[in-house]
Amino acid sequence: MFDHANELLHLLARWVHLIAGIMWIGNSMLFNWLDRNLEKPPGSKPGLVGEIWMVHSGGFYQVEKKFLAPAQLPKTLHWFKWQNGITWLSGISLLVLIYYMGAAAMMVDPDVSAITPQTAVLIGAASLPLAFLAYDLVWRTAIGKSPGLATVLTFAILLGASAVYFRYFSGRAAYMHVGVLVGTLMTGNVWFVILPSQRELIAATKEGREQDPAIGYQAKQRSVHNNYFTFPLLFIMLSGHFPSTYGHPQSWIILLVLAAGSAFVRLGMNMRFTQPMWLWPTGFAALGTLALVLVLVGDKALLSREAGRATPVAFTEVAEVMHTRCTPCHSSTPTDATYKAAPNGVMFDTPEQIITMAQKIEERAVKTKSMPLANVTKMTDAERETLRAWIAQGAKGP
Ligand code: HEC
Known part of the structure; x- marks a missing residue:
């Protein structure tokens, strides 16, 4: 199911990170909100900073923020530190x-x-x-x-x-x-x-x-x-x-x-x-x-107004670029040393797969140049231009 123990670890770490992060940030937002909404009733007891009433989960909650006399310190006091610790x-x-x-x-x-x-x-x-x-x-x-x-x-x-x-x-x-x-x-x-x-x-x-x-x-x-x-x-x-x-x-x-x-x-x-x-x-x-x-x-x-190739781009040319620069990773049988399964499930083995992904290919390989990853397959600007022109001409198949 998982190609690497690494991927399973990655999933677990990300899941824990999200849960702990939601608890930490959520809690800190709640306390910030509480602090801003505290009210101090006139003639209240000394030591009271403010109080607030809320309704939630089938009951009313009354929270008081206050300073205590030594004898009033409760046995159980809840701290919040592991939500942050585990998130980090x-x-x-x-x-x-x-x-x-x-x-x-x-x-x-x-x-x-x-x-x-x-x-x-x-x-x-x-x-x-x-x-x-x-x-x-x-x-x-x-x-x-x-x-x-x-x-x-x-x-x-x-x-x-x-x-x-x-x-x-x-x-x-x-x-x-x-x-x-x-x-x-x-x-x-x-x-x-x-x-x-x-x-x-x-x-x-x-x-x-x-x-x-x-x-x-x-x-x-x-x-x-x-x-x-x-x-x-x-x-x-x-x-x-x-x-x-x-x-x-x-x-x-x-x-x-x-x-x-x-x-x-x-x-x-x-x-x-x-x-x-x-x-x-x-x-x-x-x-x-x-x-x-x-x-x-x-x-x-600006990008689309850029003077680029106007002559029609043949699909074979596009397929050639995709197969040398992208399918080392994005394939059902990747040859890359790190990626043993197609990243994000994206494959460029067939013309249909390439055509349906045209928009995303433009986003990643032409506009942002964030693919190929770290340009490990050494894609040239001329090849990016080939992809751009092909997509601008309607991303037609063979
Ligand atoms: C070295 C391996 C590698 C190569 C080569 C590579 N990619 Fe990727 N690609 C990845 C990885 C890893 C991800 C997932 C992480 C990300 O989105 O940045 C990805 C994600 C993508 C996505 C996003 C898919 C989605 O679900 O949004 C697209 C599109 C893409 N690549 C296109 C390309 C194109 C086009 C090329 C060739 C020009 C290419 N990639 C070459 C590794 C590679």
Whole structure:
């Protein structure tokens, strides 16, 4: 059933990643929402921050957020840390299984840079802890007391790491590394800042003293960061399904616009219950995204206006290109060293198979050039032009 133990591992890791990720992000959104909707009834007990009533699963829920006196600390206190821990661990497993173990095809693109797969893996793996250390240092030290400067430095760290990724990796690996980096910062925030602050809160409650305000303040800062990282992170995790994003010649601009735009949407959602101007950031994000779509559409129009081959392309010529450049992988009997089964079940053995996939062939081999994978079969631009012209002429059969 599975061609490799590898594929089964991959499925399991991805499944766990999705489940843990939904639980982690879902939970954190719920707590964010709770915090924004708490109400403080007049004349309420001391220590109460606010309360909220909800209806769900056959009953009413009353949640109170409060500070406790030492004697009030309950026996069972629920923590939420493994949802994040498992999301990160399964995500790193996927990174290793898909990108690092398949680095020659997945990380390296000879059109971008001629680095070896080993160097690519080294850059990717080393960048994650280094970027977290730099980011943590910025917010932990005196610089963190001036949030404006610290924010600028945080963007500099993110952009700097991204620049390295886009300089050396294939578009898709660059996107994914930006995502894994953001996820690593979020996870570091949870384990090294937010959880210690919760431990300090419990210790302070037990000893009947105030929580150290500096620790609480830092934890709040990091959880705000995590809040804004969420939407961009989720876009990147989906981007592998959208070759027009990571396969675009200016793929980094698309990433920047969608990441910033989705963080603005988050800002709008955060402001929604407390500030009347909440639609502004969301509208701003929508406009940015619209502009991006227009640019992309304009870009496609440009592509099709490109002066190309006008003479009719014979199908035999197309079949020849497909058989030398694509069927080493996309066949019922692949000859590629890595892919022992047709990737995504897509095969180009017969004329019918090629013709029905014409649209997708254009998308991957002409417009985004994301196929052949890492151009391992060394497809030339002239051959891409042959495919483009054939499709433009109606993708006719033999
Ligand atoms: C080295 C192996 C390899 C070669 C050679 C290769 N591909 Fe692929 N192809 C893959 C893999 C792996 C995937 C799945 C991952 C992805 O979508 O990026 C894929 C996916 C695709 C898809 C997406 C199918 C879907 O379900 O959306 C298309 C279309 C495609 N390839 C077309 C081509 C064309 C056209 C060529 C030749 C010009 C080609 N491929 C050459 C490995 C290869």
